[in-house]
Amino acid sequence: MATGRTHRPATRSRGIPEATVARLPLYLRALTALSERSVPTVSSEELAAAAGVNSAKLRKDFSYLGSYGTRGVGYDVEYLVYQISRELGLTQDWPVVIVGIGNLGAALANYGGFASRGFRVAALIDADPGMAGKPVAGIPVQHTDELEKIIQDDGVSIGVIATPAGAAQQVCDRLVAAGVTSILNFAPTVLNVPEGVDVRKVDLSIELQILAFHEQRKAGEEAAADAGVVPPAVARKQRPSADQGPDGDVPAVMPA
Amino acid sequence: MATGRTHRPATRSRGIPEATVARLPLYLRALTALSERSVPTVSSEELAAAAGVNSAKLRKDFSYLGSYGTRGVGYDVEYLVYQISRELGLTQDWPVVIVGIGNLGAALANYGGFASRGFRVAALIDADPGMAGKPVAGIPVQHTDELEKIIQDDGVSIGVIATPAGAAQQVCDRLVAAGVTSILNFAPTVLNVPEGVDVRKVDLSIELQILAFHEQRKAGEEAAADAGVVPPAVARKQRPSADQGPDGDVPAVMPA
DNA sequence: CCATCTTTGTGCACGCGTTCACAAAGACAT
DNA sequence: ATGTCTTTGTGAACGCGTGCACAAAGATGG
Secondary structure, three states, X not given: OOOOEEOOOOOOHHHOOHHHHHHHXXXXXXXXXXXXXXXXXXXXXXXXXXXXXXXXXXXXXXXXXXXXEEOOOEEEHHHHHHHHHHHHXXXXXXXXXXXXXXXXXXXXXXXXXXXXXXXXXXXXXXXXXXXXXXXXXXXXXXXXXHHHHHHHHHOOOEEEXXXXXXXXXXXXXXXXXXXXXXXXXXXXXXXXXXXXOEEEEOOHHHHHHHHHHHHHHHHHHHOOOOOOOOOOOOOOOOXXXXXXXXXXXXXXXXXX | OOOOEEOOOOOOHHHOOHHHHHHHHHHHHHHHHHXXXXXXXXXXXXXXXXXXXXXXXXXXXXXXXXXXXXXXXXXXXXXXXXXXXXXHOOOOOEEEEEEOOOHHHHHHHHOHXXXXXXXXXXXEEEOOHHHOOOEEOOEEEEEHHHHHHHHHHHOOOEEEEOXXXXXXXXXXXXXXXXXXXXXXXXXXXXXXXXOOOEEEEOOHHHHHHHHHHHHHHHHHHHOOOOOOOOOOOOOOOOOOOOOOOOOOOOOOOOOO
């Protein structure tokens, strides 16, 4: 997985397990596709295959929402789409602000999946005065100074941070102070937020590193007996002769 | 968290738990920051705070790698940076191809965090012939026709898919057929891959939906007794009068 | 060399999530 | 109405991940 929840143990809201909540959007997407093809009903087996999960898991997930299936038949597609949408809160309109309009911010602003799910881009915000007024995805970029006003006027409760790592915490603090209680963070930093604020993070670099780990393992298994990969005991305490290339955790996601 | 592993149960490679692997990049980032400030050693408590995790968890994570700490003192920063880098396979060079150079693909190509961690963008690939030759992040975009040749010539084993959902599976199949065994997928689709291929997905829309769920719950708890939120038993079997807005799962991440 | 103090490494228990496997429910045919 | 057949919903077992709490290790000072 690309991210993970930060802070806030495992909320277990109203009895619906966190793991189940994370899968509901997946089911919703599969169901929407079926709905478009005018498929009236679907069995747990079919739907599970489409969503890429185990059918028993899917049935248990749905059981947390209620008894929405019909034994011997399956689930009514339209009805289930509605129930899941309602459960996820997608039947209402969620204004969202995106802070940091670089490459990634622009990609997010253009992302079609937002509007189609009840999310509305209320504003694009960037610290660069030169960006102000310039339209991205048909929406004019506004300067950071307007942040508080926008959030309060539009009743925004969800913010997306797509700034460089250095600016993220500061932006986060301002968002929270202005009333935002849910944050999606693309900057490679750990955000500190007060109790009651949800943070989810998406970190491209971390995802790649996890893939690299498994890739290395695969390669290592093939060449099992080559030249003693992983020497038994790398002489402790010797410094690694820091020459693994010029690192430096350059966070630069984009010049926001 | 923004994504989750797909297929492949919980590999448990060489005894290192998957959950631990997912946190190693986090520790590495915190350690790199300390290294830059020339901090020689760090305690589990300090490092855990910097990485945003529990100190006991951190110590247990490190114990899977070996006994790299010194009781009464803490961990040697440089040494730990090296050990984690090696464990994650970041001491070697990983050529990566990015397929689908729209807004997101361009954002990824410009992402500094890649190069700084041993990842090298070997090629940018797009299906639009008009893009061919045009430089993005200093690298000329190549046409999809070149895909197989590039992968084989450069020995690429990691591919990033940033195309629209409709093209993702097809691109995936070609990547796998050409020899790629790890895929980072940004397209909102479930990818089918053969045994032995790792897929990680990052889905912006899913992240927002999860946030919306919690946001709705928070709002619902405040207005606890308003107008009977969540009616006890919504008359079963009645169709939801499909007017939740013009949905359609528009996947369009970018025009690749 | 001994005592004290700090911090690691880990045994243990607990809880969440997953999966199996089956009984109950209902559709459908006769 | 009755029987058969399909598919749901869930009880129960299991395994992974987390966090507590403490013993062992080693540094440091006298």
